[in-house]
Amino acid sequence: MTGAYRARAVGEKSPPSQAAEFQFALSEEAWDTLDGFLKPPEGHHLHGLPERGAIGIITPSTGDRRTTYLLQKVVEPGPGDVYFDGQLKFHPDYTLRAINEAAEVPGAGLIFIHTHPGSGATPSGPDKIADKEELYDIGLNLGSEVPLAAGIVTDRPNPETGQREWSVRAYEFVYPNSSKAEGASRTGEETGEFTHATAVRVVGERIKKLPTIRDAAGPAGTGGAIDSEAQDSTVELWGERGQQTLAGFRVGVVGLGGVGSLLAEQLARLGVEETVFVDFDYLERANLNRSYGATADDVGKPKVEVAKKVAERSATNPRFTAQAEYGSVVEEDEEHACLPQLLNCDVIINAADTHWVRFLLDEVSHAHLIPVLDGGTELIPNDEKDELDIGSRSLISATGPGHPCLECTGHWFHGDEEEGVIHDREPDAARGAGYVQGLDDGEELADDGEGDERAPSVATNNGLVASLLALRFQALAVGITSQALVGSQEYDALFGTVGWQEDSNNEKRISCKEDCARKEALARGDHYELPTEPDPTFRKVLEEHREGDQQRETAEPDDEEQTERGVFQRITAYVARLVNRSSKESSQ
Helix, strand or coil, X not given: CCECXXXXXXXXXXXXXXXXXXXXXXXXXXXXXXXXXXCCCCCCCCCCCCCCEEEEEEEEEECCCEEEEEEEEEXXXXXXXXXXXXXXXXXXXXXXXXXHHHCCCCCCEEEEEEEECCCCCCCCHHHHHHHHHHHHHHHHHHCCCCCEEEEEXXXXXXXXXXXXXXXXXXXXXXXXXXXXXCCCCCXXXXXXXXXXXXXXXXXXXXXXXXXXXXXXXXXXXXXXXCCCCCXXXXXXXXXXXXXXXXXXXXXXXXXCCHHHHHHXXXXXXXXXXXXXXXXXXXXXXXXXXXXXXXCHHHCCCEHHHHHHHHHHHHCCCCCCEEEEEECECCECCHHHECHHHXXXXXXXXXXXXCXXXXXXXXXXXXXXXXXXXXXXXXXXXXXXXXXXXXXXXXXXXXXXXXXXXXXXXXXXXXXXXXXXXXXXXXXXHHCCCCCCCCCCCCCCCEECCCCCEECCCCHHHHHHHHHHHHHHHHHHHHCCCHHHXXXXXXXECCXXXXXXXXXXXXXXXXXXXXXXXXXXXXXXXXXXXXXXXXCHHHHHHHHHHHHHHHHHHHHCCCXXXXXXXXXXXXXXXXXXXXXXXXXXXXXX
């Protein structure tokens, strides 16, 4: 039984007009299909028209600060569906066909996209009039809450950016009998107001952020701040434009343990402008052997807070921010659900061990068009030889449009095939064996002094995984290693070799298996069901620390009480001395 994640984790939607940021996103495959109609080859029925266009089905993807409209599908225009009569027009039959197809996708609406000759995508007066006429009627058919938008793409690139310019506008109307109509002075087509998207994300083997006519600074737009002196050596590698591009990505890191703690620092040093760190664990002394940047003074603090401190200390971007989120990615409870914060990110890097987290992020990468990088290590000790056993390895991969999913590359699996569930949705004691290898029956795992079991982990192996994940992020963001973008890398810890996972034909796996169903999730957004549920491990940690805090509050007086007690003790001692002195004087 899976829970259904909705916007803000409690079923609320944040329309673009109310969101802090609004963007548009599509897969690279969807962009290629769309551009085939916008810039058709000779002989195509749209070729030769002064302007071309197509209708797309869109869904909303809502974080706690960013709303994105996702292009789920391009509705193919046939001969006569798009024509030019002094202005580009869409035939009513084509529009009706698009409405019927959108009605089959939960929560979906439509976007009308057309080209402008030249290099400017600013909508004209007639464009805005046509937008309202077409989109208002679609809302009457599909529902007043569905996403509605209009877009323009230029024929020629902008001379300054070298890229074709976009304009994407999300429209909202006041419909009769809708919640917005209460107290409104008017309803109807003329109430249409639009919000400009500040970036267009194209997600495939790489992720590209394309400029719009309403660009914004930092990750809200397409580029971030740089410090040419602090980032001199990286600028030498990919130039100032590449550094600005890298800085323009908001990156989430899930799991701030041995791998995630180093990733946090590496991202800050690379020049990323905004990061989001998610974890619910606290730093223990047993973590100090692999938690980068942590010291004994940090023991007892949330790992996200320690990572935030280290990243801020290491950052080379003058506008760097680290957002520390204490909670669980898979938790459905509103107070500690961290999925809304991750849906604000352009890229997510997972360094958490559980298969449940990987399962959920695999789904997120496809449903919300956010690439996910994943890495982890399994060390199997061979006690007879005092060395690692065969099978000890690290895996590093990417998932999302243009990449094989994590299930097809073996990064997670359904532990109980009969029940069809992920083992680690259960409390620790119910998970059974299979996650940590190399133990005899009855043998216990290493103990950290508090009775918690932990798998073998070494800072050196964690550092290798973190660096390979950071390299994969570089490839996604600036594309300097085009041959290391797609596929699952495997480091054999026993033999020290790095190779690529192969498919049944002994070739590098660059796509999902034929029977993979993950493509059904592609660009489905908020209305695609995700496996969020109560997270028993998180709730156990939360309860333990709440109990510990209560015990400390009971056992230890607060500062004010300690001060009052100290004053009282000093006064009592002073009075006692006076009494004693008086007694002595009387006796004399």
